[in-house]
Amino acid sequence: MAQIEEVSLDKFKHLVSERALTGETMLLNMGPQHPSTHGVLRLLLELDGEVIVNCIPDIGFLHTGVEKNMEAKTYQKAEVMTDRLDYMNTMGNNLAYVMAVEKLVDLDVPARAQALRVILTELQRIASHLVWLGTSGLDLAAMSMFLYCFREREQILDILELVSGQRMMTTYFRPGGVWRDVPVEFEKAVRDFIKIFPKRIDEYETLLTKNPLFIDRMVDIGYLSKETALSYGVTGPTLRASGVDWDLRKARPYCGYEQYDFHVPVLAEGDTYARYLVRIEELRESLKIVEQALNKLPLGPVRSDNRKFVPPPRSEIGVSMEALIHHFKLWTEGFPAPKASIYSAVESPRGELGLFIEGDGGPKPLRMHLRTPSFDNLGVLPEIVKGHLVADLDAILASIDIVLGDIDR
Amino acid sequence: MDKKLEPIVKIIQEKFGAGLEEFRDEVHLSVKAGQIVEALTIMRDEFHFELLSALTAVDYWPQANPRFHVIYQLTSLEKNLSAQIRVSLNGSSPKVGTVAGVYASANWRERELLDMFGIEIEGHPDPRRILMPEDHEGHPLRKDYPLGYEEPQFTFNFDEIDLRKPYAKE
Numbered sequence: 001m002a003q004i005e006e007v008s009l010d011k012f013k014h015l016v017s018e019r020a021l022t023g024e025t026m027l028l029n030m031g032p033q034h035p036s037t038h039g040v041l042r043l044l045l046e047l048d049g050e051v052i053v054n055c056i057p058d059i060g061f062l063h064t065g066v067e068k069n070m071e072a073k074t075y076q077k078a079e080v081m082t083d084r085l086d087y088m089n090t091m092g093n094n095l096a097y098v099m100a101v102e103k104l105v106d107l108d109v110p111a112r113a114q115a116l117r118v119i120l121t122e123l124q125r126i127a128s129h130l131v132w133l134g135t136s137g138l139d140l141a142a143m144s145m146f147l148y149c150f151r152e153r154e155q156i157l158d159i160l161e162l163v164s165g166q167r168m169m170t171t172y173f174r175p176g177g178v179w180r181d182v183p184v185e186f187e188k189a190v191r192d193f194i195k196i197f198p199k200r201i202d203e204y205e206t207l208l209t210k211n212p213l214f215i216d217r218m219v220d221i222g223y224l225s226k227e228t229a230l231s232y233g234v235t236g237p238t239l240r241a242s243g244v245d246w247d248l249r250k251a252r253p254y255c256g257y258e259q260y261d262f263h264v265p266v267l268a269e270g271d272t273y274a275r276y277l278v279r280i281e282e283l284r285e286s287l288k289i290v291e292q293a294l295n296k297l298p299l300g301p302v303r304s305d306n307r308k309f310v311p312p313p314r315s316e317i318g319v320s321m322e323a324l325i326h327h328f329k330l331w332t333e334g335f336p337a338p339k340a341s342i343y344s345a346v347e348s349p350r351g352e353l354g355l356f357i358e359g360d361g362g363p364k365p366l367r368m369h370l371r372t373p374s375f376d377n378l379g380v381l382p383e384i385v386k387g388h389l390v391a392d393l394d395a396i397l398a399s400i401d402i403v404l405g406d407i408d409r
Numbered sequence: 410m411d412k413k414l415e416p417i418v419k420i421i422q423e424k425f426g427a428g429l430e431e432f433r434d435e436v437h438l439s440v441k442a443g444q445i446v447e448a449l450t451i452m453r454d455e456f457h458f459e460l461l462s463a464l465t466a467v468d469y470w471p472q473a474n475p476r477f478h479v480i481y482q483l484t485s486l487e488k489n490l491s492a493q494i495r496v497s498l499n500g501s502s503p504k505v506g507t508v509a510g511v512y513a514s515a516n517w518r519e520r521e522l523l524d525m526f527g528i529e530i531e532g533h534p535d536p537r538r539i540l541m542p543e544d545h546e547g548h549p550l551r552k553d554y555p556l557g558y559e560e561p562q563f564t565f566n567f568d569e570i571d572l573r574k575p576y577a578k579e
Contacts, residue, residue: 063541367465367467
């Protein structure tokens with residue numbers, strides 16, 4: 001049986017106030033097994049009564065060495081690792097990865113694949129925001145929100161299963177396009193969702209937006225200023241709720257986002273309630289994008305026919321010698337990428353999801369770094385919880401919408 | 410290269426004698442390790458690169474000098490520009506000054522460098538490991554660190570493997 005070790009303050013001396021050393025304030029351990037930390041996050045809190053004086057996040061409980069593992073795999077095979085990062089946003093992670101690889105090797109993607117990518121990532125964004133809405137409702141004792149949100153999320157996951165065969169670990173986007181074309185049932189499934197979802201958002205809003213109990217817990221809680229947010233590298237809805245109009249889909253359109261008419265909700269208040277309103281508005285905007293993209297979904301191929309990077313379809317292998325050679329080369333050796341580095345970023349539901357890839361001329365990356373938005377977004381937590389009650393910590397933590405798989409990698 | 414980026418690159422090149430590389434419309438500038446704090450301060454204050462998008466490193470082992478490149482990926486929201494600044498470090502005693510005073514997000518990112526690459530960050534306000542356990546030995550993202558595996562234990566050899574299995578220290 002392991003000895004229970006007393007926590008020594010020596011390691012944290014420089015992070016807590018003087019009063020903690022004399023015992024005037026209390027140190028309280030929150031997590032890693034705590035329902036409102038949204039995963040395995042440990043927070044060491046210094047409390048004066050019920051007021052938070054300092055907060056020291058401790059991360060790494062879910063560290064699985066994704067970057068190291070990706071560096072040991074070929075570019076095609078490394079993609080499955082991206083699903084397992086931010087498990088609320090698998091399509092978005094796939095998109096970030098394939099776009100980075102396409103940029104590194106300079107590969108074109110057909111228009112139909114681009115539009116499919118947009119539809120599926122936006123659906124995934126809605127699913128991710130629904131989990132956020134459900135769990136942050138749960139943290140503030142709105143139990144029914146959780147059930148309603150998961151009902152709609154399930155409908156989206158069914159669509160993802162329809163196209164990729166998996167609810168969550170999709171790996172549907174591939175360098176040069178998507179895995180295969182969507183089945184015929186796809187359009188109806190998405191249309192059904194588009195039809196019911198606006199009413200459902202209204203329902204959520206009736207339950208929460210003007211609910212006095214909810215407003216009391218949210219308004220003026222966890223204020224994050226524009227300057228602090230930028231300095232801490234905060235991105236995504238959390239940044240936009242602090243009054244910065246920055247969305248990579250608008251600022252640097254990719255996958256043809258420039259064709260779609262949508263607006264980026266920005267609020268200047270910077271509190272927990274503003275972050276809630278921004279995300280609710282994003283649900284509506286994402287649905288608008290899905291509808292437009294579905295209406296003008298072009299016909300045509302869904303994968304590039306550049307055989308140096310994209311494997312040939314099964315039907316060609318039986319009749320073409322070149323196709324067989326390409327198939328063999330690509331699945332045994334992989335494709336080489338130039339000896340150079342790129343940084344490519346997309347807007348994930350949590351912020352800027354960037355990939356830094358450095359190739360070494362061979363089929364495996366020399367370095368693969370994932371700039372995950374939750375990591376930086378969590379970094380600002382100690383700044384914004386100071387002076388609030390412990391009970392408000394739940395609301396603040398929920399409002400920055402972290403996913404521990406995204407932080408620990 | 411973006412037209413708006415050209416004058417900025419020129420000034421940085423003149424001021425720091427920085428090297429320039431371009432690839433797929435990206436701009437990579439390389440400065441010396443001692444200049445990085447000043448270079449980032451200028452980029453932030455004069456050229457409005459408000460966001461440090463990424464801070465990471467590359468290990469070129471077995472090459473010893475330079476063994477590491479530290480990468481600072483900057484984004485300007487106001488002008489919608491990106492630039493990358495690189496610093497090369499040798500393998501025997503890799504160290505670089507902290508930029509946590511310029512971008513607060515560098516605090517955690519530099520702890521990650523320390524943890525994963527064993528790069529010493531001079532003047533860092535909180536130099537502890539961030540992802541790995543504090544008693545972990547070695548720096549996992551270095552190229553000379555093995556990918557590793559765990560021996561599978563079955564009923565017949567459970568105790569035998571249990572004896573030599575490297576558990577985290579209590």
